[in-house]
Amino acid sequence: MDLSVNLAGVALKNPVMTASGTFGSGEEFSEFVDLNHLGAVVTKGVANIPWEGNPTPRVAEVYGGMLNAIGLQNPGIDVFIKRDIPFLKKYDTKIIVNVCGKSSTDYCEVVERLSGEPVDMLEINISCPNVKEGGIAFGQDAKAVEQITKEVKKYARQPVIMKLSPNVTDITEMAKAAEAGGADVLSLINTITGMKIDIHKKQFALANKTGGLSGPAIHPVAVRMVYETAQAVKLPIIGMGGIMTAEDAIEMMLAGASAVSVGTANFHNFSVTEEIVEGIRRYLEEQNIESVKDLVGIVR
DSSP states (O other), rough: BBBBBBEEEESSSEHHHHHHHHHHTSSTTTTSSSSGGGGGGEEEOOOOOOOOOSSSOOEEEEETEEEEOOOOOBOHHIIIIIIIIIHHHHHHHHEEEEEEEESSHHEEEEEEEHTTSSSOEEEEEEBBOOGGGTTGGGGOOOHHHHHHHHHHHHEEEEEEEEEEOOSSOHHHHHHHHHHHOOOOOOOHHHHEEEEEEEETEEEEESTTEEEEESSGGEEEEHHHHHHHHHHHHSOOEEEEESSSSSHHHHHHHHHSSSSEEOOOOGTEEEEEEEEHHHHHHHHOOOOOOOOBBGTTTTTO
């Protein structure tokens, strides 16, 4: 059975990777998961300078998943290059760096710094607030999506993945804008904005009031958006959103994803990514399908 996939010229041994923000940069999970078994590790978001993140509490459990308002806390690009890249290079897996920023300059500075580093792809998190546009996320305005994609591509040596926000009226409009801007790959979906109120304390469960909903509750929405996007653009798609099992991952690929990212599931099952790789392999054998690539987008 051939589990290998190709994303914009980057060959992955299998289609399973970690979702940004749920796996750190791999080190804290490495004693539980053999990173050599994964198609890629997607790092936590990296900014041009250290970000403190939001005040606590910033994580809350909800029906079917969790809310988080971490605020992309990270030590910045200098620490990432010095500490995290050397660690990940010990493993036979691809390295995808998630990049965050609050202005085009922020993004481009990180992308330029990474241009000479041994990383395989860049995932641009456009759910960040655009401070110059009053805080609206880059990914909620089609013109901003196209523009930030074009800017990043000027500095990128590696293929660029644009990570799309589901908090929009029409996901295909954003996907087409990213394609027009020169994106190599799309990843979707990021978290859905939600809220939880503690009825006993009579206050918000998160200090930020709202947070990003992830987990199995958003999976059907993610499958629908991956399907719609696959019909609208020609770019390869990394599907994510509530993938808990191999069945979830396969469903995402049948809808049009060439690869998948596993996020929230890592928090309660450290070995879930390896289990999903093996589950996909078994499915191919049971279905007498030679290559995982033959699953992509066959349900229309």
